[in-house]
Amino acid sequence: MLAGRRVVLGVTGGIAAYKAIELCRRLVDAGAHVVPVMTAGAQRFVGATTLSALASEPVQSSLWSEADPIPHTRLGQNAELIVVAPATARFLSAYATGYSHDLLTATLLATRAPVVVCPAMHTEMWEHPAVQENLATLRRRGVIVVEPDSGRLAGGDVGHGRLAAPERIVAAISEVFAATDAPGGQAGGALRGMSVLVTAGGTREPIDAVRFIGNRSSGKQGYAIAAEAAARGAEVTLVTTSNLAVPPGVSVERVETAAEMHAACERIAPTADIVVMAAAVADFRPAAAVDHKLKKADGTPQIVLEPTPDILASLGASKPAGQTLVGFAAETSELRANAGLKLVAKGADIIVANDVSAPGVGFEHDTNAVLILTASGRDLSLGLGEKREIAAALLDLIVEERSGTAEPARPTENSTPTGA
Numbered sequence: 001m002l003a004g005r006r007v008v009l010g011v012t013g014g015i016a017a018y019k020a021i022e023l024c025r026r027l028v029d030a031g032a033h034v035v036p037v038m039t040a041g042a043q044r045f046v047g048a049t050t051l052s053a054l055a056s057e058p059v060q061s062s063l064w065s066e067a068d069p070i071p072h073t074r075l076g077q078n079a080e081l082i083v084v085a086p087a088t089a090r091f092l093s094a095y096a097t098g099y100s101h102d103l104l105t106a107t108l109l110a111t112r113a114p115v116v117v118c119p120a121m122h123t124e125m126w127e128h129p130a131v132q133e134n135l136a137t138l139r140r141r142g143v144i145v146v147e148p149d150s151g152r153l154a155g156g157d158v159g160h161g162r163l164a165a166p167e168r169i170v171a172a173i174s175e176v177f178a179a180t181d182a183p184g185g186q187a188g189g190a191l192r193g194m195s196v197l198v199t200a201g202g203t204r205e206p207i208d209a210v211r212f213i214g215n216r217s218s219g220k221q222g223y224a225i226a227a228e229a230a231a232r233g234a235e236v237t238l239v240t241t242s243n244l245a246v247p248p249g250v251s252v253e254r255v256e257t258a259a260e261m262h263a264a265c266e267r268i269a270p271t272a273d274i275v276v277m278a279a280a281v282a283d284f285r286p287a288a289a290v291d292h293k294l295k296k297a298d299g300t301p302q303i304v305l306e307p308t309p310d311i312l313a314s315l316g317a318s319k320p321a322g323q324t325l326v327g328f329a330a331e332t333s334e335l336r337a338n339a340g341l342k343l344v345a346k347g348a349d350i351i352v353a354n355d356v357s358a359p360g361v362g363f364e365h366d367t368n369a370v371l372i373l374t375a376s377g378r379d380l381s382l383g384l385g386e387k388r389e390i391a392a393a394l395l396d397l398i399v400e401e402r403s404g405t406a407e408p409a410r411p412t413e414n415s416t417p418t419g420a
């Protein structure tokens with residue numbers, strides 16, 4: 001995947017700069033041609049000589065080179081991908097505002113290549129709204145963000161903000177190249193240029209200040225679909241109640257209740273090409289949540305429930321032309337019949353149904369087995385497989401449905417097509 005690829009490795013001035021050395025070595029070992037660019041700050045942490053010795057070319061750090069009067073345009077135009085690791089808060093701010101004060105930021109403005117940024121900083125800085133807003137801006141522009149890990153930070157502190165492990169960064173870069181190479185995508189996969197909305201996780205409907213009604217959904221299937229869509233080049237927004245690791249290139253909007261998920265979907269769906277409602281939305285919520293903790297001494301509470309909005313059905317009723325709307329169906333019996341009913345009742349184009357009472361299927365598992373029905377009359381049964389495999393098969397089917405290509409949908413290896 002990386003062999004022969006020209007990757008610009010930008011290193012900015014944080015303590016994690018030492019890990020850029022390991023990242024560089026891994027990229028070179030995988031066959032990439034690594035062009036290192038260091039900021040002045042980065043060189044206070046690691047020597048340019050070290051990186052020059054391991055990379056494919058000597059380190060460049062100045063906008064003002066006698067030999068090459070415009071190094072940033074040459075670097076930016078020739079790059080197949082630019083990765084910045086570590087990316088400091090200051091760098092993110094400069095990049096988000098287009099403040100091209102040094103070779104790295106100027107190179108980033110002069111490129112059309114995919115960009116991967118790997119932030120690393122102290123937890124307080126990471127959580128600061130200024131940093132998060134800059135990241136949101138960059139994500140909106142298609143920059144792929146490899147989220148930091150939790151662990152030991154500079155100065156002995158422990159928290160979130162540690163640079164992602166080099167292997168995770170290499171995996172994110174490989175995913176970008178996989179998308180670039182995918183069929184139908186000259187610069188990024190079959191879903192390049194499309195906007196995809198995915199929902200994930202189970203909603204939590206408050207009873208009082210500390211308790212809620214929830215369900216067993218982990219969000220894993222929704223996250224797998226979001227990751228797969230982003231890897232195929234789509235601009236993906238994930239509206240989620242879960243706290244799983246954010247897949248590379250995915251924008252996340254966290255919600256808790258059915259009402260919050262509904263509001264987010266109503267706002268985002270009208271401009272989405274593909275909407276996948278993988279979330280397990282509560283059907284009922286307490287009619288009046290109590291704003292303090294209910295006390296035992298007050299006696300057994302009588303909780304009056306009221307229905308929540310059916311988000312999928314309301315999206316189905318107002319679906320814009322050209323949008324593909326996908327719903328899920330969690331069932332414990334009559335899988336096919338119930339899935340068929342939901343397909344029609346909710347105005348969806350595709351229903352992905354699973355028997356959540358079967359071993360290894362649905363809630364909380366890493367695997368799933370599904371029956372997919374389409375409004376166009378197709379019918380595909382996928383046997384037990386990783387949720388990411390199910391996501392890939394579902395997106396294959398969506399792409400085929402959108403392009404109007406003929407059946408049968410491409411099954412995964414362990415699938416059993418059941419269609420007539």
Ligand code: CTP
Nearest residue numbers: 277279281282283309310311312327328329330
């Ligand atoms: N869904 C929704 N809003 C709700 C309930 C469900 O958008 N209030 C969506 C789910 O995200 C899923 C689909 O509708 O894509 C089917 O959800 P499921 O829980 O299987 O079905 P229900 O609509 O709850 O119907 P039933 O209780 O009869 O199974």
